[in-house]
Amino acid sequence: AEEKADVDKWVKGACRFCGTGCGVYVGVKNGKAVAIKGNTDAKTNFGFLCVKGFLAFKCMYHKDRLKMPLVRQKDGKFKETSWNEALDLVANKFKYLRDKYGKDAVAYYGSGQCTTEETYTFNKLWKGGFRSNMVEGNPRLCMASAVAGYVSTFGSDEPMGSYSDIESSKCIFITGSNMSECHPVIYRRVMRHKMKNPDVKIIVCEPRRTSTSKIADLWLPNDPGTDLAVFHAMANVIITKNLHDRDFIAKHARITTGKDVVDFEEYKKFLAQFTPEAVEKLTRCPADHIVKAAEWFATSGATMSMWCMGLNQRKRGMWANNLVHNLHIITGNMGKPGADSFSLTGQPNACGGVRETGALSHLLPGTKPVANDKWRAHVEKAWDIPAGTIDPKPGFHTMLMFEKLGAESDAEKPVKGMLVSTTNPAQSLPNLNKYIRGMQDSFLVVLDIFPTRTTQLADVILPAAFLYEKGGVFGCSERRSQLTEKAVEPIGQAKPDLWIVAQIAKRMGFEKLIPWNGNDSMKANEQAWTDYITVTKDTEHTLWGATYDRLKKEKAGLQWPCPSVEHPGTERRYVRGLDPMFEHPAEKGNIPDSAQVYFYADAKKEGKLNLFLRPYEGPGEMPDKDFPFFLTTGRVVEQWHTGTMTMRIPEIARTHPNAYIELHPDDAKQLGITAGDMVEIVSRRGRSSMPARITKGTLPGVAFVPWHDQAMARMINFVCNDVVDPDSKEPEYKVAAVRINKISGP
Ligand code: SF4
Numbered sequence: 001a002e003e004k005a006d007v008d009k010w011v012k013g014a015c016r017f018c019g020t021g022c023g024v025y026v027g028v029k030n031g032k033a034v035a036i037k038g039n040t041d042a043k044t045n046f047g048f049l050c051v052k053g054f055l056a057f058k059c060m061y062h063k064d065r066l067k068m069p070l071v072r073q074k075d076g077k078f079k080e081t082s083w084n085e086a087l088d089l090v091a092n093k094f095k096y097l098r099d100k101y102g103k104d105a106v107a108y109y110g111s112g113q114c115t116t117e118e119t120y121t122f123n124k125l126w127k128g129g130f131r132s133n134m135v136e137g138n139p140r141l142c143m144a145s146a147v148a149g150y151v152s153t154f155g156s157d158e159p160m161g162s163y164s165d166i167e168s169s170k171c172i173f174i175t176g177s178n179m180s181e182c183h184p185v186i187y188r189r190v191m192r193h194k195m196k197n198p199d200v201k202i203i204v205c206e207p208r209r210t211s212t213s214k215i216a217d218l219w220l221p222n223d224p225g226t227d228l229a230v231f232h233a234m235a236n237v238i239i240t241k242n243l244h245d246r247d248f249i250a251k252h253a254r255i256t257t258g259k260d261v262v263d264f265e266e267y268k269k270f271l272a273q274f275t276p277e278a279v280e281k282l283t284r285c286p287a288d289h290i291v292k293a294a295e296w297f298a299t300s301g302a303t304m305s306m307w308c309m310g311l312n313q314r315k316r317g318m319w320a321n322n323l324v325h326n327l328h329i330i331t332g333n334m335g336k337p338g339a340d341s342f343s344l345t346g347q348p349n350a351c352g353g354v355r356e357t358g359a360l361s362h363l364l365p366g367t368k369p370v371a372n373d374k375w376r377a378h379v380e381k382a383w384d385i386p387a388g389t390i391d392p393k394p395g396f397h398t399m400l401m402f403e404k405l406g407a408e409s410d411a412e413k414p415v416k417g418m419l420v421s422t423t424n425p426a427q428s429l430p431n432l433n434k435y436i437r438g439m440q441d442s443f444l445v446v447l448d449i450f451p452t453r454t455t456q457l458a459d460v461i462l463p464a465a466f467l468y469e470k471g472g473v474f475g476c477s478e479r480r481s482q483l484t485e486k487a488v489e490p491i492g493q494a495k496p497d498l499w500i501v502a503q504i505a506k507r508m509g510f511e512k513l514i515p516w517n518g519n520d521s522m523k524a525n526e527q528a529w530t531d532y533i534t535v536t537k538d539t540e541h542t543l544w545g546a547t548y549d550r551l552k553k554e555k556a557g558l559q560w561p562c563p564s565v566e567h568p569g570t571e572r573r574y575v576r577g578l579d580p581m582f583e584h585p586a587e588k589g590n591i592p593d594s595a596q597v598y599f600y601a602d603a604k605k606e607g608k609l610n611l612f613l614r615p616y617e618g619p620g621e622m623p624d625k626d627f628p629f630f631l632t633t634g635r636v637v638e639q640w641h642t643g644t645m646t647m648r649i650p651e652i653a654r655t656h657p658n659a660y661i662e663l664h665p666d667d668a669k670q671l672g673i674t675a676g677d678m679v680e681i682v683s684r685r686g687r688s689s690m691p692a693r694i695t696k697g698t699l700p701g702v703a704f705v706p707w708h709d710q711a712m713a714r715m716i717n718f719v720c721n722d723v724v725d726p727d728s729k730e731p732e733y734k735v736a737a738v739r740i741n742k743i744s745g746p
Contacts, residue, residue, distance in 0.1 A: 021476020149321020176310020352475015
């Protein structure tokens with residue numbers, strides 16, 4: 001029906017919700033976006049969209065759109081001002097703070113929802129201009145454990161394969177992901193594959209019996225935060241039953257504790273404590289389910305794992321990622337179609353924008369650490385800045401940055417101001433009570449398209465353009481960069497982030513570093529993109545061949561590594577003969593089962609990947625007498641993150657307007673709660689209240705709340721735990737111990 005919609009033109013782009021990266025066409029009529037349809041040539045979605053992508057244009061013209069810069073006055077109220085005045089104010093204040101308190105006085109906090117060009121430019125200005133590594137982004141809250149997992153196991157970030165592995169797999173292991181709601185178009189591919197091939201086994205490992213697990217052949221329930229033991233038990237069964245791939249392990253793996261290299265016998269001995277029966281007692285995952293899952297995983301011939309926040313947002317998120325990779329290593333499930341250890345990304349451009357451009361406090365473009373002398377020198381040369389400009393010391397990770405922002409004394413508070421772009425930390429950080437004051441007490445500049453909980457705390461609000469009003473590149477979960485063309489003019493006086501950052505750079509004397517400050521957004525995008533891909537040349541993450549011209553022509557974008565303009569992009573990494581980092585141009589065609597697999601991990605030394613012996617460690621807090629329930633949080637299919645956009649799409653807003661708590665019937669009975677009762681959820685950090693839903697879809701003792709609700713009383717992040725993974729620094733949103741009390745009847 002949308003194909004026949006009355007439009008003047010269809011403009012190619014990508015969806016701006018979720019990391020699937022669905023290709024779209026935006027329908028334009030009389031200069032306005034009036035429809036969206038799926039791009040049938042896009043290899044991510046083949047024309048299919050979920051409700052969010054289909055209706056995205058509807059929020060663009062909502063009456064709440066920010067249309068003018070706003071500056072807070074002495075009386076606390078906001079006043080509209082001109083762009084010149086607002087930008088002068090921001091640049092002067094940034095200069096003042098930097099001169100008075102040092103180069104790290106102003107931080108940048110970005111988003112996996114900015115375009116790659118925007119994030120790259122913010123990162124370049126901060127690290128190459130201000131000489132500050134106080135650069136973070138919300139992917140720290142969702143993907144940092146996946147990054148740390150890939151880098152520690154393989155030596156290189158991001159998945160080895162592609163979504164196309166789904167259609168080749170014989171067994172799909174979904175863990176820590178409610179894919180049917182959070183990545184519905186990928187879930188559709190899984191579902192279709194299962195329907196066409198009933199012998200394909202689907203295993204879902206989750207504390208909740210979600211809609212994803214409805215197609216599962218096997219559900220592995222477990223208490224939140226205990227799945228490390230389940231993964232170890234699966235490895236134990238695989239090895240005990242002699243189902244492991246000895247040759248693969250011997251040829252490609254080095255077994256390590258992270259400190260010491262150990263032999264296979266020691267690994268086997270370590271695993272022996274994780275018998276299915278012992279792990280059932282620890283996790284509530286039935287022993288016979290563990291055995292069956294292990295057998296299917298090891299014997300399918302091609303097993304693909306997929307996971308998302310359930311593994312990442314954990315106190316031992318990196319270890320959880322390592323242990324899933326372990327299952328692939330010991331069974332040789334990699335380097336061939338359908339065998340893949342694949343982390344799904346939450347946001348549309350967390351991979352392309354933040355991970356690949358290195359817009360985190362410890363990284364540089366090309367996903368290499370700031371502490372790496374050689375790489376700093378490479379980036380300084382590419383940016384034409386003096387040697388020694390980039391600080392080798394990482395800045396603060398996200399939680400520390402916001403904590404320091406609220407410190408009492410000047411000495412403890414090196415960060416005095418912050419520029420926040422396209423994200424809403426005043427709603428999305430865990431343990432919000434601890435962090436809101438810092439945002440209130442510092443000089444806060446927020447770029448967004450709508451008023452949010454964060455703009456309420458801002459000193460300056462800068463109205464940003466929506467993706468289809470500016471264009472730019474997004475890189476999705478499968479290493480694929482896709483270009484969105486500008487479809488319409490921005491509403492009111494809204495401006496692209498790229499223009500805003502370039503104007504701030506110009507006012508602060510960094511025009512040479514960031515020269516793309518013109519009004520033509522697609523031209524500026526191209527200049528920034530070209531600058532960026534030059535830095536990635538000759539790295540394993542190279543996008544050197546993915547020029548803007550090519551991205552405009554390619555209907556499905558390009559996957560890195562893409563080392564030359566002739567190169568087709570890389571569907572599957574680590575396969576000799578197909579991976580351009582080893583031999584290029586890459587051969588095309590199917591990969592034979594006998595393909596020789598090769599790994600980057602310490603490739604210069606041994607070319608081996610790391611099989612980790614990680615001890616079991618539970619979540620940061622377990623239920624006890626005072627807080628007897630597990631709480632876990634997540635998304636629903638219609639709503640996106642903090643609901644700032646999706647709650648302004650009427651058709652979607654109607655579906656789940658308010659948060660709710662899901663309780664098992666046994667718990668509800670014990671607490672005297674019936675459906676619709678108002679309940680209070682209390683943790684050691686804060687409280688929240690909302691109506692109850694009763695469902696057998698969760699384990700007794702485990703409660704679930706979606707986190708999109710903007711009402712202060714129902715914002716569940718006041719309750720969530722902010723303990724961070726010591727390696728990835730990602731907080732443990734997924735597990736908190738809580739008390740639940742009935743407040744009143746329906
Ligand atoms: Fe957009 Fe994700 Fe839905 Fe695709 S699955 S249309 S990328 S929200």
